[in-house]
Amino acid sequence: MIAIQLALKNILGAGWRSLLNIAVLSLAFVIILWHNGTIDGWNQQARKDTQEWEIGGGQLWHSAYDPLDPLSIQDAHAPLSADMTRLAGQGQLAPILAVQASAFPQGRMQGVLLKGIDPEQKVLKIPTEILQKNPDGALIGKRMAQALKLKTGDALLVRWRDSQGAFDALELNIAGIFDCNVPSIDAGQIWLPIERLQTMMNLPGEATLMVAASGFRPAETSPWVFQSEDVLLADLNTIIQSKKGSGAVLYGLLMIIALLAIFDTQVLSIFRRQREIGTYIALGMTRRQVIGIFTVEGSVYSILAIVLGALYGGPFLWYLAKYGWAMPTGGQDMGISISDRIYPVYGTGLVLGTIILVVIAATVVSFLPARKIARLNPTDAIKGKIQ
Amino acid sequence: METIIQIHQLSKRFPVGNGEFTALNEVNLTFDKGEFTGLVGPSGSGKTTLLNIIGSLDAPSSGEVTVLGQSIAHLTHAQSAQLRNRHLGFIFQTYNLFPVYTVFENVEFALLLQHLPAAERRKAVMEALEWVGLTDKAQSRPAQLSGGESQRVAIARAMVKKPAIVLADEPTANLDSKNSHHILQTMLRLNQELQTTFLFATHDEKVMSYLRRIISLEDGRVVKDERIAAHSFIKSNS
Ligand SMILES: Nc1ncnc2c1ncn2[C@@H]1O[C@H](COP(=O)(O)OP(=O)(O)OP(=O)(O)O)[C@@H](O)[C@H]1O
Ligand SMILES: [Mg+2]
Numbered sequence: 001m002i003a004i005q006l007a008l009k010n011i012l013g014a015g016w017r018s019l020l021n022i023a024v025l026s027l028a029f030v031i032i033l034w035h036n037g038t039i040d041g042w043n044q045q046a047r048k049d050t051q052e053w054e055i056g057g058g059q060l061w062h063s064a065y066d067p068l069d070p071l072s073i074q075d076a077h078a079p080l081s082a083d084m085t086r087l088a089g090q091g092q093l094a095p096i097l098a099v100q101a102s103a104f105p106q107g108r109m110q111g112v113l114l115k116g117i118d119p120e121q122k123v124l125k126i127p128t129e130i131l132q133k134n135p136d137g138a139l140i141g142k143r144m145a146q147a148l149k150l151k152t153g154d155a156l157l158v159r160w161r162d163s164q165g166a167f168d169a170l171e172l173n174i175a176g177i178f179d180c181n182v183p184s185i186d187a188g189q190i191w192l193p194i195e196r197l198q199t200m201m202n203l204p205g206e207a208t209l210m211v212a213a214s215g216f217r218p219a220e221t222s223p224w225v226f227q228s229e230d231v232l233l234a235d236l237n238t239i240i241q242s243k244k245g246s247g248a249v250l251y252g253l254l255m256i257i258a259l260l261a262i263f264d265t266q267v268l269s270i271f272r273r274q275r276e277i278g279t280y281i282a283l284g285m286t287r288r289q290v291i292g293i294f295t296v297e298g299s300v301y302s303i304l305a306i307v308l309g310a311l312y313g314g315p316f317l318w319y320l321a322k323y324g325w326a327m328p329t330g331g332q333d334m335g336i337s338i339s340d341r342i343y344p345v346y347g348t349g350l351v352l353g354t355i356i357l358v359v360i361a362a363t364v365v366s367f368l369p370a371r372k373i374a375r376l377n378p379t380d381a382i383k384g385k386i387q
Numbered sequence: 388m389e390t391i392i393q394i395h396q397l398s399k400r401f402p403v404g405n406g407e408f409t410a411l412n413e414v415n416l417t418f419d420k421g422e423f424t425g426l427v428g429p430s431g432s433g434k435t436t437l438l439n440i441i442g443s444l445d446a447p448s449s450g451e452v453t454v455l456g457q458s459i460a461h462l463t464h465a466q467s468a469q470l471r472n473r474h475l476g477f478i479f480q481t482y483n484l485f486p487v488y489t490v491f492e493n494v495e496f497a498l499l500l501q502h503l504p505a506a507e508r509r510k511a512v513m514e515a516l517e518w519v520g521l522t523d524k525a526q527s528r529p530a531q532l533s534g535g536e537s538q539r540v541a542i543a544r545a546m547v548k549k550p551a552i553v554l555a556d557e558p559t560a561n562l563d564s565k566n567s568h569h570i571l572q573t574m575l576r577l578n579q580e581l582q583t584t585f586l587f588a589t590h591d592e593k594v595m596s597y598l599r600r601i602i603s604l605e606d607g608r609v610v611k612d613e614r615i616a617a618h619s620f621i622k623s624n625s
Contacts, residue, residue, distance in 0.1 A: 013486065013487025278483070283544075377445075
């Protein structure tokens with residue numbers, strides 16, 4: 001208790017130097033919260049979007065299906081079992097048939113993936129009800145519309161090979177353009193009613209994969225293999241981790257600057273305040289208590305930094321969390337979901353963890369130079385002799 | 388008279404280069420409660436070294452030093468800190484006030500270490516500031532004080548806990564004549580009112596004129612130990 005009072009007095013007594021240390025440390029504190037909060041917010045949004053628009057509660061894949069290998073798609077299809085058909089009817093499964101095709105927007109040729117989906121499905125957020133009203137139409141996402149310069153009502157010529165290898169072509173009518181943040185159901189994808197695509201392919205009743213409704217865990221029967229949410233979100237997790245890592249470099253540097261400044265202040269002050277240290281001892285403190293005072297000074301620095309950070313960072317972070325902020329573009333190409341605005345989320349764990357990190361780090365860098373006091377000769381210290 | 392410091396065959400040697408330097412050589416002394424005594428002698432004769440050992444800031448190389456019944460050589464860090472905190476007051480040539488604390492806080496410090504409640508601390512601090520005539524400077528910082536005022540704060544800080552012994556190393560060396568007399572009279576008054584034992588190390592003629600016992604050191608040895616009858620001028624001055 002005394003140590004905290006003394007530390008506070010010493011820090012306030014040191015004026016500008018202290019304020020500078022506190023300011024830099026508080027900046028590190030706020031930036032750690034801001035950066036991690038942003039990534040956590042992005043992560044939550046990306047997970048939610050990906051689950052709602054793409055993966056549902058997990059997917060059953062045909063064992064030959066490999067989304068990274070376009071050639072696999074040709075053979076990756078099988079008829080639904082009676083059970084699966086029933087589950088699809090109950091809205092627990094949404095079968096999807098995927099077919100490689102070529103599209104010819106404005107006379108150019110472009111590889112696309114035709115995807116058949118039940119217009120009545122409610123498993124994914126894709127607005128398939130538009131296909132109910134336009135059974136001859138097709139749905140695309142806004143990225144696809146942009147890339148192919150298409151708008152609602154336009155026609156798009158597509159060519160594909162059916163299951164027997166015969167080429168066929170058709171003009172699709174763009175019935176709707178949906179807006180979603182998940183690139184994998186948008187870029188290069190054209191959504192059709194599944195029965196129509198099955199007819200086009202001559203694959204009645206067959207599908208490539210089935211999306212399970214949230215919370216429903218379908219049974220695995222050959223040739224279907226279940227891919228859990230965790231497996232399907234593994235890529236997202238990897239990207240989030242790497243984003244966190246690259247951010248850590250930024251605020252790690254800031255933390256190091258702040259901690260070095262405190263370390264430096266402490267080394268200097270232990271050197272300059274030798275006479276004071278000797279006097280503490282003469283007045284009846286043990287050396288351990290004096291080390292305690294200097295160590296606690298570091299902790300008090302960090303607490304003041306947290307208070308200061310809360311004062312200016314609190315409103316700033318709150319504003320971002322409420323109104324979001326636009327992430328620099330470029331993330332679209334990473335193949336994972338990024339919305340136009342990110343709403344940072346500051347979890348209790350993040351806030352507490354950051355506070356503990358800052359307090360412990362500042363305390364440790366104050367303790368390290370203070371250990372020197374244990375070897376200080378009080379009679380020399382009182383005279384202020386330089387060692 | 389009650390003996391409160393007993394020094395028997397005390398030697399202090401400092402390592403210097405490859406050899407040793409003997410700063411105190413077989414010193415034998417006793418001090419009674421309420422003494423107002425000075426250690427005098429040329430520079431380097433061992434005055435400060437002796438005060439430091441009595442104050443348990445330094446350890447004897449050989450011999451026995453007993454302060455208030457406790458053998459200095461055998462105290463742990465915590466015990467010697469406790470001894471200093473409760474029973475010993477220090478006054479330094481350079482005042483050694485804490486620059487960031489107010490006068491009040493400087494004086495209060497020893498009482499904080501004793502975990503006294505705030506009201507009691509406040510009372511004791513104001514009383515100590517009254518002894519040295521500085522109640523009006525309680526909220527000043529050391530940088531705002533004159534040398535004489537600083538040393539009076541240091542006296543208040545040493546006296547606030549009513550220690551048995553005050554050790555003062557050249558307390559007047561940085562003061563002018565007027566301030567020196569003021570300080571010495573203050574200390575003499577406290578010596579008489581509170582029966583505090585004062586032990587000085589000094590070169591200063593002005594200090595010597597107040598002393599009732601003068602111990603002369605030379606090359607770490609006691610060469611003279613004389614007692615002086617109470618000065619009559621003190622009463623008229625104070
Ligand atoms: N830590 C030390 N290491 C080596 N020698 C020391 C140390 N402390 C004191 N000495 C030596 O011991 C001798 C006595 O020193 P001390 O400080 O006690 O003298 P003093 O009588 O107080 O002198 P002054 O009047 O100049 O203050 C001196 O010669 C000094 O150089
Ligand atoms: Mg000396």
